[in-house]
Amino acid sequence: MTPIIENPAPLQSDYVPETFVNRKEEEAGLQAAFADPGDTSLRNIHLYGSRGQGKTHFALSLLEDLPDRVNTCYIPCNQYDTQYKALQQIYQSVTQEEINNGYHTSDLKREIEERTGAVPTVVVLDEIDFALMNDGDSLLYFLSRIKNAENLSIITISANHQEPPVEERTRSSLQPQRISFPPYTGENVYEILLKRAKHSLANQSVQKEALTYIASTTDNIQYALTWLRKAAQQTENTITENQVKKLQSPAYQKYIQQLLQPFTPHHRQVFQSVQELVDERDSSSIRTGPIYERYNQLCHEHREEPLTERRISDFLKHLELLNIIEAKYHYGGKNGKTRDIQINSKHINLTPPKPRK
DNA sequence: CATCCACCGGAAATGTTGGGAC
DNA sequence: GTCCCAACATTTCCGGTGGATG
Numbered sequence: 001m002t003p004i005i006e007n008p009a010p011l012q013s014d015y016v017p018e019t020f021v022n023r024k025e026e027e028a029g030l031q032a033a034f035a036d037p038g039d040t041s042l043r044n045i046h047l048y049g050s051r052g053q054g055k056t057h058f059a060l061s062l063l064e065d066l067p068d069r070v071n072t073c074y075i076p077c078n079q080y081d082t083q084y085k086a087l088q089q090i091y092q093s094v095t096q097e098e099i100n101n102g103y104h105t106s107d108l109k110r111e112i113e114e115r116t117g118a119v120p121t122v123v124v125l126d127e128i129d130f131a132l133m134n135d136g137d138s139l140l141y142f143l144s145r146i147k148n149a150e151n152l153s154i155i156t157i158s159a160n161h162q163e164p165p166v167e168e169r170t171r172s173s174l175q176p177q178r179i180s181f182p183p184y185t186g187e188n189v190y191e192i193l194l195k196r197a198k199h200s201l202a203n204q205s206v207q208k209e210a211l212t213y214i215a216s217t218t219d220n221i222q223y224a225l226t227w228l229r230k231a232a233q234q235t236e237n238t239i240t241e242n243q244v245k246k247l248q249s250p251a252y253q254k255y256i257q258q259l260l261q262p263f264t265p266h267h268r269q270v271f272q273s274v275q276e277l278v279d280e281r282d283s284s285s286i287r288t289g290p291i292y293e294r295y296n297q298l299c300h301e302h303r304e305e306p307l308t309e310r311r312i313s314d315f316l317k318h319l320e321l322l323n324i325i326e327a328k329y330h331y332g333g334k335n336g337k338t339r340d341i342q343i344n345s346k347h348i349n350l351t352p353p354k355p356r357k
Numbered sequence: 358c359a360t361c362c363a364c365c366g367g368a369a370a371t372g373t374t375g376g377g378a379c
Numbered sequence: 380g381t382c383c384c385a386a387c388a389t390t391t392c393c394g395g396t397g398g399a400t401g
Contacts, residue, residue, distance in 0.1 A: 082386080084387080085387090100374095100375065100376075101375050102374080102375040102376025102384090102385070102386085103385085105385075287363085288364060289363070289364075307388095308390055309364080310390070310392095311389060313365070313366075329365080330365095330396090330398090331395085331396045332362085332396035333362085333396085333398045334361095334362070334399045335364090335398095335399095336364060337362080337363060337365050337366095337397085338362090338364050339365085
């Protein structure tokens with residue numbers, strides 16, 4: 001830890017602040033939906049917004065504020081990405097018992113159904129797209145049609161879909177209220193960073209311009225905080241704009257590392273392959289074939305067995321859901337059926353920042 | 358107008374792990 | 380233990396796609 005960091009916590013991305021910047025409307029919407037928590041009816045909610053706009057923190061602080069008699073369960077579906085794994089988590093939450101594999105899905109469902117009948121429960125399904133990709137909407141269908149549905153609230157969170165992409169029968173019983181998180185403005189990002197810096201760093205240790213630069217580059221708070229944290233870790237006295245500029249790319253790499261952390265080494269190698277190819281050819285888009293070839297090469301260099309093309313195709317989809325690559329699908333055409341893949345540059349705005357007043 | 362590109366993505370198969378019942 | 384079953388990650392298999400090309 002460098003001398004300017006007095007309290008590292010507020011710069012961590014899992015730090016949940018007590019108040020939010022520019023999220024009054026969303027807060028009101030959420031509170032209205034839970035006006036009467038645990039009483040007559042709990043609503044289902046879908047939170048939508050691009051990455052780093054506070055969706056997860058918002059849901060977590062909501063769970064925090066619920067009365068103790070309400071049982072809560074937070075499930076990051078990028079890690080618990082099948083119906084079964086998610087059911088296990090919910091089971092553990094409602095029974096307070098550890099559980100291993102081997103039980104039938106129907107046993108888990110029955111038990112969950114019984115318990116939620118007695119205790120009001122709120123389940124948050126973060127990164128819901130990952131669960132939908134594997135098992136479709138079977139989990140949401142079950143949860144939305146559970147006995148005593150008024151005792152169970154389902155909060156889904158997605159950075160990719162305004163509405164949960166589910167079949168009609170599920171949509172009609174889920175009926176989620178949608179809350180959108182519009183992107184933070186440059187001013188918002190600045191304010192958030194300043195607040196965190198005040199709670200974390202020594203007085204006078206950050207130049208205003210340094211924060212301004214970050215704030216004018218990205219609206220993704222996760223990335224912005226990773227960036228500021230990196231700067232703070234490398235600074236003895238004062239974080240300057242210049243220093244921040246130099247750290248832009250390493251900070252983005254670090255941000256991606258964090259995103260990919262819950263995934264397999266293969267995911268990281270696939271992403272590395274995409275990055276290398278984009279760097280080498282500076283052609284903006286790459287097709288699936290060359291990516292798999294490069295991935296294969298990387299595996300051989302590491303003396304590891306590569307997975308098959310079919311599997312890597314799914315992993316590319318994962319990277320897409322994480323919004324770190326963008327894919328344009330061609331279902332036929334002069335290049336056949338394939339995808340054009342690009343590195344997502346949305347969070348890296350290379351135009352020089354506008355000076356602040 | 359037939360053919361082809363080059364991989365998409367569904368479905369079934371495989372091998373592994375961890376149940377409960379006997 | 381042994382047997383059978385469920386779920387998982389991954390592999391294997393393959394029909395399908397539609398603009399470009401001749």
